[in-house]
Amino acid sequence: MVIETWKNSGIATKFPTYRNSSLVTVHSWQTGKQQDDEAEGLWRIKDSIYDFTSFIDKHPGGPFWIRETKGMDITEAFEAHHLTTAPEKMIAKYKVRDAAKPRIYTLTLHEDGFYKTLKERVREQLKTIDKTPKRKSDLIHLGILLSTYLFAVASAKYDSLLALILAGVALCWTVIVSHNYFHRRDNWQMYAFNLGMMNVCSWRISHAISHHIYPNSYMDLELSMFEPLLCWVPNPHIKSKALRYVSWVTEPFAYAIAFFLQLGTRIFYSLRHANIMYWHDLLPLTIPLVMYYGSFGSATLLFCVRQWLAMTSIASFAFCVIGLNAAHHDPEIYHEGDATREDRDWGLFQVDTIIDRGDLKWSQFLVLTHFGDHILHHLFPTLDHGLLPALYPVLYETLDQFKSKLRECNHIEHIIGQHKQLLRTEPNPRAPGSGK
Known part of the structure; x- marks a missing residue:
């Protein structure tokens, strides 16, 4: 098992769960990330938890991106996919609380x-x-x-x-x-x-x-x-x-x-x-x-x-x-x-x-x-x-x-x-x- 030889030298403080799956797929990656990311079942950006459920079908980029990332820390993805400052201001109304635990990244x-x-x-x-x-x-x-x-x-x-x-x-x-x-x-x-x-x-x-x-x-x-x-x-x-x-x-x-x-x-x-x-x-x-x-x-x-x-x-x-x-x-x-x-x-x-x-x-x-x-x-x-x-x-x-x-x-x-x-x-x- 890879986890036995892994040391925290990379981008995360936790070994990714999905890499212990018997069959590595997109779905196992998503499931593992949802378990690892300390997003509390919702969406995490930096140290805040957001509930974008009502925004899924309103997302200008299409519902896929929001729907498929539920339960994940999307901090870097959010930054990379939004060039303007408007999205950062807009998401404030969807914040539900501060995250209970630190980011693993x-x-x-x-x-x-x-x-x-x-x-x-x-x-x-x-x-x-x-x-x-x-x-x-x-x-x-x-x-x-x-x-x-x-x-x-x-x-x-x-x-x-x-x-x-x-x-x-x-x-x-x-x-x-x-x-x-x-x-x-x-x-x-x-x-x-x-x-x-x-x-x-x-x-x-x-x-x-x-x-x-x-x-x-x-x-x-x-x-x-x-x-x-x-x-x-x-x-x-x-x-x-x-x-x-x-x-x-x-x-x-x-x-x-x-x-x-x-x-x-x-x-x-x-x-x-x-x-x-x-x-x-x-x-x-x-x-x-x-x-x-x-x-x-x-x-x-x-x-x-x-x-x-x-x-x-x-x-x-x-x-x-x-x-x-x-x-x-x-x-x-x-x-x-x-x-x-x-x-x-x-x-x-x-x-x-x-x-x-x-x-x-x-x-x-x-x-x-x-x-x-x-x-x-x-x-x-x-x-x-x-x-x-x-x-x-x-x-x-x-x-x-x-x-x-x-x-x-x-x-x-x-x-x-x-x-x-x-x-x-x-x-x-x-x-x-x-x-x-």
């Missing part, structure tokens, strides 16, 4: 700290920047989405391997670009994420509420969901070095089945425990149906299903090659168990868990399809990726002020670093920002 959001200082500067910067890149993001998303169906039909109609590969890549990019939309209020673009057999509702929890808020910690569901196939936590008790070398061999297989495994886990959990399936889980079936009818009888339905499964496997492999080597895994990046900096500011914690892809910044298309501008996206997830480049001046200014820096490398360096991290079993004794 060690991260801070002081008014004069890094994140709040940067956030104020970003608010001012957004008043003057060009907003047209948002429209370009929408066009890129639509173009890749249509390309997915067109290449899929071509692969069925002409039995073309090239079209099949292009369809798989387009499907991968569709899923990644759709991620640009599910951090914000409900919109139609976010549902294109489901074409990869994953689900936007599940990923709003595992990615937006878990990974984005607590990256590379035990509270990061995206860290634990790949175990035991892939383990990036530098703890020999979780996975020995010998088994970590095996990860290099099993890694391509894990990449190719990742999409299928996500769907399979959710179906299994829905049948054996609580239903976590939605109507939009059926959206992936539109691909083989369009292939079948679009081929005008030149391909059988069985052949179209086979092509669809093949292109989904290609997309799954490409998604993992891009996503798992995008920003978060390198021996120089903070992972659970490593020494932490003295300043526990949440924004600086985000900086410590990321090395950006410096080779993408010249292209909005590449940024959207390869998880680019990653630090700014983590700090301000509701902003369209097209707006992020304009925020670099204030980011650099604030990093300099707080004696931190933006780290960058290219994709090949990330891939090499990620494989080194898979082998690392000893925690880094030197805290980020502490110098050589």
Whole structure:
């Protein structure tokens, strides 16, 4: 059991309950967080307890965010998802009492700290920047989405391997670009994420509420969901070095089945425990149906299903090659168990868990399809990726002020670093920002 070897060296004073679950899922993560967070069955922000029950259906971002976080401490998520000061003033009427116990999280959001200082500067910067890149993001998303169906039909109609590969890549990019939309209020673009057999509702929890808020910690569901196939936590008790070398061999297989495994886990959990399936889980079936009818009888339905499964496997492999080597895994990046900096500011914690892809910044298309501008996206997830480049001046200014820096490398360096991290079993004794 991991808890036996865990020490309070990370972001929380309590080992997360969900990591002792026999089946780690979004639902087990939520249930565990509700048990751990000292939110008293309601919603906790800092040291106050709120009852947002009557506000669920009034929430401008949609009811999902409020409904699915009941019983949790949402302090960091609330800050990251609201750029203006209006929400903080509005929630005062929903406060019911002060919290009975201290927060279990060690991260801070002081008014004069890094994140709040940067956030104020970003608010001012957004008043003057060009907003047209948002429209370009929408066009890129639509173009890749249509390309997915067109290449899929071509692969069925002409039995073309090239079209099949292009369809798989387009499907991968569709899923990644759709991620640009599910951090914000409900919109139609976010549902294109489901074409990869994953689900936007599940990923709003595992990615937006878990990974984005607590990256590379035990509270990061995206860290634990790949175990035991892939383990990036530098703890020999979780996975020995010998088994970590095996990860290099099993890694391509894990990449190719990742999409299928996500769907399979959710179906299994829905049948054996609580239903976590939605109507939009059926959206992936539109691909083989369009292939079948679009081929005008030149391909059988069985052949179209086979092509669809093949292109989904290609997309799954490409998604993992891009996503798992995008920003978060390198021996120089903070992972659970490593020494932490003295300043526990949440924004600086985000900086410590990321090395950006410096080779993408010249292209909005590449940024959207390869998880680019990653630090700014983590700090301000509701902003369209097209707006992020304009925020670099204030980011650099604030990093300099707080004696931190933006780290960058290219994709090949990330891939090499990620494989080194898979082998690392000893925690880094030197805290980020502490110098050589």
